[in-house]
Amino acid sequence: MAELLVEVESVTKTYRLGGRLARKPPTVAVGGVSVAIAAGESVGVVGESGSGKSTLAGIICGLVRPDSGSVRVAGREVYARRGLDRTIWRTVQMVFQDPYTSLNPAMTVAEIVAEPSRLWHGMDRREADRRALELLDRVGLSAGAAQSRPDSLSGGQRQRASIARALAVSPSLVVLDESVSALDVSVQAQILQLLLDLRRENDLAYMLISHDISVIRLVCDRILVMNGGEVVEELLSAGLTEEAARHPYTRRLLSAVPTMAVDRQG
Amino acid sequence: MTEVVATGRPRSTGILAGLGVTRALALGFVLVCLAVAVAVPFLPLGEPNRQHLGDTLASYSAEHLLGTDQLGRDLLARLLWGTRTSLFAALTAIAVATAVGLPFGMLAGYRRGWVEAATGRVADVILTVPALVLLLTVHAALRSGITGQMVTLGVVFAPRIYRVVRTETVKVATLPYLMAGRMSGCSHTRILLRYLLPGIRAQSLVQVSYLLGLSLLIEAGISFLGVGVESPNASLGTMLSGAAAMLASAPRVVLIPAAVLSLLILSLNVIGDIESKGERRG
Incomplete structure (x- = not known):
């Protein structure tokens, strides 16, 4: 086992x-x-x-x-x-149910996804940003979507962003x-x-x-x-x-x- | 279905989005007053306290654009200096109220439990004190001048900001994105500053804007009673008290500062409206 x-x-x-x-x-x-x-x-x-x-x-x-x-x-x-x-x-990471309340509306998607790399893995800002863009690209979000705030994204896009955030912790x-x-x-x-x-x-x-x-x-x-x-x-x-x-x-x-x-x- | 609704939602473009004429005017007026308040020492104005006793209650002229008051002082100079004094006094009160109310309100709403119970009781006690009575007492006991009075007023107002901030924090604190932030590795401090503070900003600004108007009114009130800004210094309140008797003979001397004061308070309330509309839309 x-x-x-x-x-x-x-x-x-x-x-x-x-x-x-x-x-x-x-x-x-x-x-x-x-x-x-x-x-x-x-x-x-x-x-x-x-x-x-x-x-x-x-x-x-x-x-x-x-x-x-x-x-x-x-x-x-x-x-x-x-x-x-x-x-x-x-x-352990979690992706929450409601795509409309599970992303911080005050941060851009890239910032949200970069946060775990900086806080858990001690990466500097540039490294974390690069990794965030890679992860967002992997879940199918464009660089344009990465630089916008969650409120301009659709439910599906937000859930992709939430998945990227969870994956950023590895x-x-x-x-x-x-x-x-x-x-x-x-x-x-x-x-x-x-x-x-x-x-x-x-x-x-x-x-x-x-x-x-x-x-x-x-x-x-x-x-x-x-x-x-x-x-x-x-x-x-x-x-x-x-x-x-x-x-x-x-x-x-x-x-x-x-x-x-x-x-x-x- | 959610998908369609979400993409169709217009992007909010900050505070100026959908700003009507009234609100634009209100915001403009407050900004102009603030600019004047800051710039007044650099403007080519006469000395606001110099009396020309041979030239009292003079009408509009090139020398005195708004004329002079009952002691022959230049009304324009006094109006601008008075606006400065009143606005700075009100801002002092709001700064104190926010510095006390905001952090305690956020902590209480975020941690709940005994922190909320303890701070809430203190807030309740302060709320039972009538502002005007306290201000009169402080003046009688300490004679600390307008700054002391406004700091006192700030303490009296702190519970109001505390309560709004706490209520809003409780609302935002249950949203999953805070949990997501914690899981992203945020400390409690980071959650408070980067997650909660932006979420409660709009509603807190409504209260701040409303209290700023109220502070102006109270400053005018206590200065009128002679326990705020001391004569001969100009504030919107002292200008009214000095000229109140002139209402029949030279209404201009009363009505001009009164109009500025009323417009300022009105504008601040209208701006509060913008903020709360922005919140509902967001």
């Missing part, structure tokens, strides 16, 4: 809505989930809204402190002390939290193709979160099905059919995927 990048052991996160004194019972966002992601692996997490997938992503990325359980990234405990081990961001794992869900289907397909290409080139591991199982099937080797804050089933993407799924929830998900029956005879 390849080296484990991320080891999540029985993490739990509950949210109390309406403050500590509210009489409502706390909502269990993630209840006792364990996940392991190996280097270079591509794992998909599928589930409907409220199934805890985004919370799980936040926990893995060091953005949400779990109530219990442990998270190790590259062998280091993420939430060991009261603070957070920031160095995990050298290993991470081992990129967590994509519904990163293509807000995009047009045609743009979605382009971005997914980009993700597949980048993975081949950079030996990246992905954790792709989506409510759309067809998106996940395209990119991921392994699929975790979440429902009600728990991983209810784990499947291999290859040769996945409705019959292969044992859990009724997974079956429902698979049967909900529209299939196109093309009649080539006429």
Whole structure:
């Protein structure tokens, strides 16, 4: 088995809505989930809204402190002390869901993408700028787009910029939290193709979160099905059919995927 | 669909985009007043405090372009020097209010928790103090002059800036791009300066612009009462108090400084409008 990048052991996160004194019972966002992601692996997490997938992503990325359980990234405990081990961001990066709020509107795209090189890798400005332009070129953004601010870019362009920003850190794992869900289907397909290409080139591991199982099937080797804050089933993407799924929830998900029956005879 | 909306969105080209005539005039007037305030010592004006008692309430002439006041002082010189004094006094108050309110507001909105609780309580306490009463007390106790009064006013205004800044910071702080910045390796300080500050600038400037107008009004008010700028020095407030009795006989002496003061305050409020429109569009 390849080296484990991320080891999540029985993490739990509950949210109390309406403050500590509210009489409502706390909502269990993630209840006792364990996940392991190996280097270079591509794992998909599928589930409907409220199934805890985004919370799980936040926990893995060091953005949400779990109530219990442990998270190790590259062998280091993420939430060991009261603070957070920031160095995990050298290993794990995230591309957020909403392309309109995940880039600093006050910086140019090139500045945003150059920042990780300077801050994590200690490059000087010129070196970092050159690398930013290379990365932006790789994700399909022109030099013109690089010099503009995010508000003049389309959703697809912004998501490409976000991917370039994450790659600038040279991470081992990129967590994509519904990163293509807000995009047009045609743009979605382009971005997914980009993700597949980048993975081949950079030996990246992905954790792709989506409510759309067809998106996940395209990119991921392994699929975790979440429902009600728990991983209810784990499947291999290859040769996945409705019959292969044992859990009724997974079956429902698979049967909900529209299939196109093309009649080539006429 | 998102795609289409995004590309169709016009690029904002800064503060002057879509600036109407009214707003252009307001901005122009404030800028002219600021320019005059800075340039006044270099202008070929008469001594603003020299009295010509034989030539009181003189009308417009080549020697006195706006005439003279009730003590025969050149009205134009007094108006320009008075605008300078009033604007600088108001700017002092705003500088103090911003220097205190902005950093505490940003910290409170960013860190939340006990920082917000502690600074928030202090702000609440200061807000309960009526500005005018405090200014009268400070004047009576310290006699620190207009600068002292304006620093005091700045402290009284600090909670207002603090509150706006804190609210805006809380709003911006939940946006994912701050998380992305943290993951890019930004320290908290860098996040505050390069990510949060630009995001809260527009709304904070609205408040600053409004408070600047209010400071001008308060300066005029306390100078009128004799607890701000001291006679014979000119400020828009002292010019009004000295000439108030002339309203019937020589309305010009009152109305000109009053008009400048009103226009300045009006313009500052209109500029605040531009800023908030810019925010909504952005």
